[in-house]
Amino acid sequence: MxxxxxxxxxxxxxxxxxxxxxxxxxxxxxxxxxxxxxxxxxxxxxxxxxxxxxxxxxFAGAIGVINAGHSHDKVVSALQDQAGKYIHTGFNVMMYDPYIEFAEKLAALAPGHFNKKVMFLNSGAEANENAIKIARKYTDRQAIVSFTGGFHGRTLMTMSLTGKVKPFKYEYGPFAPEVYHAPFPYNYRRPEPMNEDAYTDYLLNQVENFFITEVDPSQVAAFIMEPVQGESGFIIPNKKFVQRVYELCKQYGILFIADEIQTGFGRTGKYFAMEHYDVEPDLITVSKSMAAGLPISGVIGRQEVMDGANTGELGGTYCGSPLGCRAGLAVLEVMEEExxxxxxxxxxxxxxxxxxxxxxxxxxxxxxxxxxxxxxxxxxxxxxxxxxxxxxxxxxxxxxxxxxxxxxxxxxxxxxxxxxxxxxxxxxxxxxxxxxxxxxxxxxxxxxxx
Structure with missing residues (x-):
């Protein structure tokens, strides 16, 4: 060619x-x-x-940030319009309507037949940090379970959640306490001669035994899972595994957090990759392609879970910036129109x-x-x-x-x-x-x- x-x-x-x-x-x-x-x-x-x-x-898209393309005309126009009005007031000082409109749209799009609330932050790691805070506050439990091979960020908590040592964790300990790692299916590297179904059953048995050998389920606030593990090489779990983990969470009153930071906003052919598994997460974290390159992230969750925190316990100076919210609204328009x-x-x-x-x-x-x-x-x-x-x-x-x-x-x-x-x-x-x-x-x- x-x-x-x-x-x-x-x-x-x-x-x-x-x-x-x-x-x-x-x-x-x-x-x-x-x-x-x-x-x-x-x-x-x-x-x-x-x-x-x-x-x-x-073919990199700023590590999955540019699903809507570089400098899309609709996004550029929204940013120019917003910058001419005001750039930042701090949502906890004087609020602005793009935050509300963007939150309403994400709540409506996210999987789950229940009322949802949305908060905005700055980065994927910060979204995951806050999802953990929210889960612990709501459940009054401390333990968090992530999965081997998962990546959730580079801050102390998200680095602790991450299931790969180099280059993310090596010589950066000690890590946050009460974080545990359960096995995750890597079908290509399953033990021979197991077929995929037997391998899935074997891992699910390990996850259930995890509650005996590692941490009692009564102490677990949340499981956090990527629908497709990004940094680990696009490892795709099968539907049976994801649904059974979700069922275990429901059985023991554990919250299920979907880390959709890399998989969200159309990457897998749906707004949220968890839709492929017919699972309704209690909390969803989003970032990357939600605003075509503007630094913004979010936590979407069940209303009662999100309202577990008291006034002033969540937030930050730049969280949910007007520019990020306007860019996010433009991205949703682009996704629908195109x-x-x-x-x-x-x-x-x-x-x-x-x-x-x-x-x-x-x-x-x-x-x-x-x-x-x-x-x-x-x-x-x-x-x-x-x-x-x-x-x-x-x-x-x-x-x-x-x-x-x-x-x-x-x-x-x-x-x-x-x-x-x-x-x-x-x-x-x-x-x-x-x-x-x-x-x-x-x-x-x-x-x-x-």
């Missing part, structure tokens, strides 16, 4: 990017990582342009079809999986042993960047390429990006043999 959209004019980093990169290393700490050694100049839809004139197809949930399904079908072709061609692909437009390739050294190939994964991403495609690494073993392209991507851009990814695998394999 002749490239129409990806134009890399100079090796990365280019001269302007190199100068900025040197300055970056002088002033930004090493702990703040970067995936692409260049700097953006402009972005629109699913395309990025850097300071040296290179153009990239974006049918982005349906578009995510179409994108996912195209990606998975191409992944199937790649799987047949490259025996270094151990598994490919996806839910809607949340799709991933897992690289291994050998399909029989399933030994992860981190080095090849990194080289594939490097080769992709040099050809004008930006994508992300993930996985418990850092051996997964995950795709989070904007849902407004055109068919032509999507096809070209997938062709580049295939070329990158080819080139990485050649490089590995040298």
């Amino acid at each position: 002749r490239k129409q959209f990806a134009h890399v004019k100079t090796p990365l980093p280019g001269p302007k990017a190199k100068e900025l990169l040197d300055r970056r290393h002088d002033v930004v700490p090493h702990g703040v990582s970067y995936g692409t050694p260049t700097f953006v100049e402009s972005a629109k839809g699913a395309l990025l342009k850097d300071v040296d004139g290179n153009q990239f197809i974006d 049918n982005l949930n349906d578009r995510a399904v179409v994108i996912g079908e195209k990606v998975m079809e191409k992944f199937g072709e790649m799987y047949d061609r490259f025996d270094v692909i151990g598994d490919y999986r996806g839910l809607g437009a949340m799709c991933a390739l897992e690289f291994v050294k050998d399909r029989n042993s399933k030994e992860p190939d981190q080095a090849l994964t990194g080289q594939v991403l490097k080769e992709a960047r040099e050809r004008g495609l930006v994508a992300l690494k993930a996985g418990v073993h850092d051996n997964v390429v995950r795709l989070l392209m904007p849902l407004v991507i055109t068919d032509e851009q999507l096809d070209e990006g997938l062709e580049i990814l295939e070329e990158a695998i080819d080139a990485a394999l050649v490089s590995a043999k040298v």
